Amino acid sequence: MPLALSARLSLKRFTKGEAAQHTAIKLNHRRIFVLPNKAGLTLAIIILLMLVASINYNNSMGFVFTFLLAAAAQASAFYCFKNLSGLVVSLTKTPNYYAGSTGYINLDIKETGERQRWAIHAAHLNQLKTFDIAKDLLLSIKIPIKLKHRGWYTPSTITLSTSFPFGLFRAWSPLLFKQPILVYPQAIDMGLPLNFQLFSKEQNKLQSQQLGTDDFAGLKPYQQGHNYRHINWKAFAAEKGLFSNEFNAEQSASIWLDWQSCQPLALEEKISQLCFWVLQCESQGLEYGLRLPNIELAPSHGAAHQHACLKKLALFEPI
Amino acid sequence: MLIKPNLIKLLIAIGVLLIVPHIASLPTSFILIAFTLLVWRALTLWIPKTLPNKWLLLPLAIGLGFFVLKTYGMSLGRDASSSLLILLMGLKLLESRTARDAQAVIYMSFFILITPFLFEQQITIALYALFIFYLLLLALVINNTQSESLINPPLLRLSGFVLLQSLPLMLIFFVLFPRMVGPLWAMPDEQSAISGISNTINPGSVSNLALSDETAFRVRFNSPAPPQKDLYWRGPVFWETNGQSWTLTPPKQDSFKQATPLAEKKSDIHYTLMMEPHHQFWLYALDIPASAPKTARLTHDHQLVLANKLSRNISFDIRSTTQEVITKLSDNDLKRALKVPDNIDPRTFALANSWVKTSPDKSAIVKRALLFFNNEFYYTLKPPSLGKNPVAKFLFETKRGFCGHFATSFATLMRIAGIPTRLIGGYQGGVYNKVGDFYNIRQADAHVWTEVWLADKGWLRVDPTAAIAPNRIEHSIDPSLQRINSDINFLLNPPEGIHEWIQQIKWGINSFDYYWQNAVLAYGPEKQLNFLSGFGILDWVDMVKWLAILSVLTLIIFLSVILIRQNQTHDPVQKAYLAFCKKYAKKFGVHLPHETATDYFNRAIKNYPEKTEQLKTLKTLYLNTRYGKAAEQVFIQGVKHFKL
Numbered sequence: 028m029p030l031a032l033s034a035r036l037s038l039k040r041f042t043k044g045e046a047a048q049h050t051a052i053k054l055n056h057r058r059i060f061v062l063p064n065k066a067g068l069t070l071a072i073i074i075l076l077m078l079v080a081s082i083n084y085n086n087s088m089g090f091v092f093t094f095l096l097a098a099a100a101q102a103s104a105f106y107c108f109k110n111l112s113g114l115v116v117s118l119t120k121t122p123n124y125y126a127g128s129t130g131y132i133n134l135d136i137k138e139t140g141e142r143q144r145w146a147i148h149a150a151h152l153n154q155l156k157t158f159d160i161a162k163d164l165l166l167s168i169k170i171p172i173k174l175k176h177r178g179w180y181t182p183s184t185i186t187l188s189t190s191f192p193f194g195l196f197r198a199w200s201p202l203l204f205k206q207p208i209l210v211y212p213q214a215i216d217m218g219l220p221l222n223f224q225l226f227s228k229e230q231n232k233l234q235s236q237q238l239g240t241d242d243f244a245g246l247k248p249y250q251q252g253h254n255y256r257h258i259n260w261k262a263f264a265a266e267k268g269l270f271s272n273e274f275n276a277e278q279s280a281s282i283w284l285d286w287q288s289c290q291p292l293a294l295e296e297k298i299s300q301l302c303f304w305v306l307q308c309e310s311q312g313l314e315y316g317l318r319l320p321n322i323e324l325a326p327s328h329g330a331a332h333q334h335a336c337l338k339k340l341a342l343f344e345p346i
Numbered sequence: 347m348l349i350k351p352n353l354i355k356l357l358i359a360i361g362v363l364l365i366v367p368h369i370a371s372l373p374t375s376f377i378l379i380a381f382t383l384l385v386w387r388a389l390t391l392w393i394p395k396t397l398p399n400k401w402l403l404l405p406l407a408i409g410l411g412f413f414v415l416k417t418y419g420m421s422l423g424r425d426a427s428s429s430l431l432i433l434l435m436g437l438k439l440l441e442s443r444t445a446r447d448a449q450a451v452i453y454m455s456f457f458i459l460i461t462p463f464l465f466e467q468q469i470t471i472a473l474y475a476l477f478i479f480y481l482l483l484l485a486l487v488i489n490n491t492q493s494e495s496l497i498n499p500p501l502l503r504l505s506g507f508v509l510l511q512s513l514p515l516m517l518i519f520f521v522l523f524p525r526m527v528g529p530l531w532a533m534p535d536e537q538s539a540i541s542g543i544s545n546t547i548n549p550g551s552v553s554n555l556a557l558s559d560e561t562a563f564r565v566r567f568n569s570p571a572p573p574q575k576d577l578y579w580r581g582p583v584f585w586e587t588n589g590q591s592w593t594l595t596p597p598k599q600d601s602f603k604q605a606t607p608l609a610e611k612k613s614d615i616h617y618t619l620m621m622e623p624h625h626q627f628w629l630y631a632l633d634i635p636a637s638a639p640k641t642a643r644l645t646h647d648h649q650l651v652l653a654n655k656l657s658r659n660i661s662f663d664i665r666s667t668t669q670e671v672i673t674k675l676s677d678n679d680l681k682r683a684l685k686v687p688d689n690i691d692p693r694t695f696a697l698a699n700s701w702v703k704t705s706p707d708k709s710a711i712v713k714r715a716l717l718f719f720n721n722e723f724y725y726t727l728k729p730p731s732l733g734k735n736p737v738a739k740f741l742f743e744t745k746r747g748f749c750g751h752f753a754t755s756f757a758t759l760m761r762i763a764g765i766p767t768r769l770i771g772g773y774q775g776g777v778y779n780k781v782g783d784f785y786n787i788r789q790a791d792a793h794v795w796t797e798v799w800l801a802d803k804g805w806l807r808v809d810p811t812a813a814i815a816p817n818r819i820e821h822s823i824d825p826s827l828q829r830i831n832s833d834i835n836f837l838l839n840p841p842e843g844i845h846e847w848i849q850q851i852k853w854g855i856n857s858f859d860y861y862w863q864n865a866v867l868a869y870g871p872e873k874q875l876n877f878l879s880g881f882g883i884l885d886w887v888d889m890v891k892w893l894a895i896l897s898v899l900t901l902i903i904f905l906s907v908i909l910i911r912q913n914q915t916h917d918p919v920q921k922a923y924l925a926f927c928k929k930y931a932k933k934f935g936v937h938l939p940h941e942t943a944t945d946y947f948n949r950a951i952k953n954y955p956e957k958t959e960q961l962k963t964l965k966t967l968y969l970n971t972r973y974g975k976a977a978e979q980v981f982i983q984g985v986k987h988f989k990l
Contacts, residue, residue: 049939069450070453073456077456077457080460086460087868088460088463088866088867092463099509102904105905109908157492191490191491194449
């Protein structure tokens with residue numbers, strides 16, 4: 028994808044990176060910049076001093092080694108560039124995190140040839156990871172991120188940089204990815220009772236028992252994602268394999284997690300409370316539905332349903 | 347980032363290697379302190395408690411700084427800066443705790459690397475320094491990677507590659523970087539060991555040199571070489587004596603004005619003379635120099651005088667003549683050449699006067715005197731010491747001596763006899779190197795002879811040593827065979843058998859050294875202009891221009907090699923697949939990073955159900971090339987023929 032002249036010359040390209048992309052990015056000469064760093068400039072002064080001494084004493088071997096050092100320093104700029112170029116960088120899917128926790132950006136770095144790379148730093152905001160790629164063809168780097176708010180979290184510029192081999196030049200490549208991470212709301216129990224009366228603590232037990240005995244509908248083979256509380260341990264102990272108890276869906280009561288029931292709370296508190304309830308209901312194996320202003324999710328359960336609920340909560344914007 | 351323990355070990359080793367070439371040239375106290383600092387740092391590796399803190403290091407640094415100041419004074423010359431640098435390197439290493447400190451130590455080491463060359467520039471030291479240079483590059487790499495081990499083959503290889511890769515650019519700069527004449531600032535007068543003839547001659551001074559195999563200068567003749575016995579290499583001319591020693595008075599302006607250079611056709615011998623730095627103002631030339639080379643001036647008594655002391659290797663193209671040149675003798679020079687010191691022994695007077703009385707003319711006196719030496723004297727390297735009146739004691743008591751004894755006493759006798767005489771210091775002979783086709787004139791060839799002025803012949807060379815020991819003039823002294831208090835050995839017979847081989851090897855090494863000196867070390871402002879004018883590069887503007895062009899060209903070549911090698915894709919199937927994805931990105935949507943090939947094709951089929959068959963075939967083909975055993979070409983052809 029060629030760049031327009033204005034984009035090519037914009038300062039942002041050097042610091043923030045080119046326009047965000049949701050595919051893998053291959054580091055090439057357009058994306059890698061090389062400049063001498065502080066240590067490189069210091070060496071330049073040393074080389075200058077060596078040159079002055081050589082000129083002053085008109086010393087041939089002094090000249091030879093001064094120029095050799097300068098040439099080696101110069102050559103190191105190529106190696107610095109080579110250390111980054113050709114890497115293919117992509118963001119991979121991350122599990123969804125909850126606001127307030129520390130999440131990770133998963134960076135996949137792929138060496139398409141079989142070159143060895145040394146001491147590459149991957150930086151995102153204030154976090155820095157240093158790694159070598161020694162014959163591994165694919166390397167996953169996890170960069171921790173502080174997730175403060177629910178909603179879409181867009182990673183800011185990820186900068187790959189290296190000062191290899193001599194620490195005189197810094198080659199860097201700022202990368203922007205268009206792969207936002209969904210951040211669920213923080214689950215906080217604000218102490219509100221669920222409007223569904225069954226859900227006070229003692230009755231909860233009662234309810235479970237009722238569900239466990241009366242509404243038992245049969246067994247079905249265990250699948251990942253089934254609530255472990257529903258595993259039929261008797262069958263398992265009898266070495267019949269793993270089975271889940273199936274309950275009659277129509278008979279089990281469904282709970283509505285309702286925005287209205289959180290009325291006394293502030294907006295974010297409401298969402299946190301609802302989020303807490305979603306997680307609680309899911310772990311209890313209950314069927315639950317979600318009612319938000321203008322949004323309604325029919326009662327259900329399972330990982331997909333939980334994700335749908337949490338996503339609605341994460342992205343909820345009051346009108 | 348903390349400094350790596352293994353890197354400290356490497357830096358200590360480099361430090362030791364850097365100090366070793368200085369052992370001979372710097373005061374022992376500094377060498378010992380520098381070694382102590384390194385040993386101390388090594389100790390801290392095993393006993394971390396001994397690592398000094400800054401409250402100990404700071405006074406130590408100040409103290410050592412004062413020590414250097416006290417030894418050398420305020421001037422920051424070659425010796426002072428070398429001493430200071432090796433101490434600072436040790437101190438910095440003691441203080442180093444982080445990778446950044448290590449970087450600073452490495453930088454200092456690079457500077458220290460060139461300091462031995464201010465003392466000596468032999469090829470052995472250059473190769474030694476090249477090895478240290480490689481180690482320093484390795485230290486830089488280790489310091490800037492996560493490698494804990496020093497022996498990491500890819501990194502060892504990389505340091506070597508960088509070194510090799512920097513050679514072309516270094517050569518371009520070495521040849522084309524404009525050299526300047528003269529120092530940028532006045533350097534303090536360093537106490538370099540003056541080798542060879544000094545500016546005072548006393549009877550015994552030359553015999554000390556006879557044991558030295560060191561090269562004084564080398565000569566390559568561009569015209570037929572004169573016979574060995576005519577190889578008198580003329581240096582300083584001595585007029586003044588106090589009876590004990592002869593001292594050189596620097597030539598005055600008049601002397602340069604009265605000089606009479608000869609026309610080119612009258613000078614029959616052309617040669618290139620490659621001087622080793624001897625830290626003196628004069629140059630040596632085959633007797634008699636016809637004219638001065640570019641950077642030197644000719645005096646009326648045929649000395650070649652430089653503007654500055656010679657502190658580096660320079661080669662000179664000189665013309666000389668072996669024909670007699672008749673010169674006039676001014677009244678002033680007559681007075682100088684006849685001045686007899688006051689404290690001459692009466693016996694000396696009596697001897698000279700007896701010759702005057704019995705000889706018909708002045709040339710007869712000279713002959714008489716030579717006969718006198720020939721009859722009664724003995725040529726030896728270790729003559730007995732002479733007292734306050736060396737001439738008389740030598741002539742009448744010891745009668746054993748070296749060329750210095752003969753020349754000084756002969757000159758004194760001639761002056762008493764009323765013949766104007768001067769003393770010439772220089773070298774005689776030289777060893778011909780068959781391998782390199784040049785004469786190697788060694789310190790052992792140092793010689794002193796005289797010139798007398800006869801009215802009809804002008805200044806005439808008289809070498810009393812030749813009268814006593816003709817062998818000395820026909821053959822060179824062999825320093826390797828000299829024994830104290832024994833006969834002098836000459837290089838008489840060509841060696842045989844294994845000795846011949848040894849000689850061949852010696853010649854080979856010496857020739858290599860000659861080329862090294864001539865091509866590399868002597869490459870200064872004069873030689874650079876001379877060399878580059880052959881390519882049409884005439885001044886420094888041209889040099890800078892070509893320097894820029896050639897270095898940019900080199901960089902472009904390196905860069906294009908890197909870019910070409912990087913763009914080579916290795917896997918044809920992957921190449922075709924990616925090209926396919928790129929081509930249909932707008933229609934099927936971009937290939938997402940988390941998508942597998944199956945996902946991608948399924949998505950494409952969903953978008954274009956009418957192409958289901960073809961897409962399915964492509965998918966299967968692709969998966970089979972990846973995971974099964976399908977022919978790569980089939981998939982590539984399939985991709986080629988696919989059309990929407």
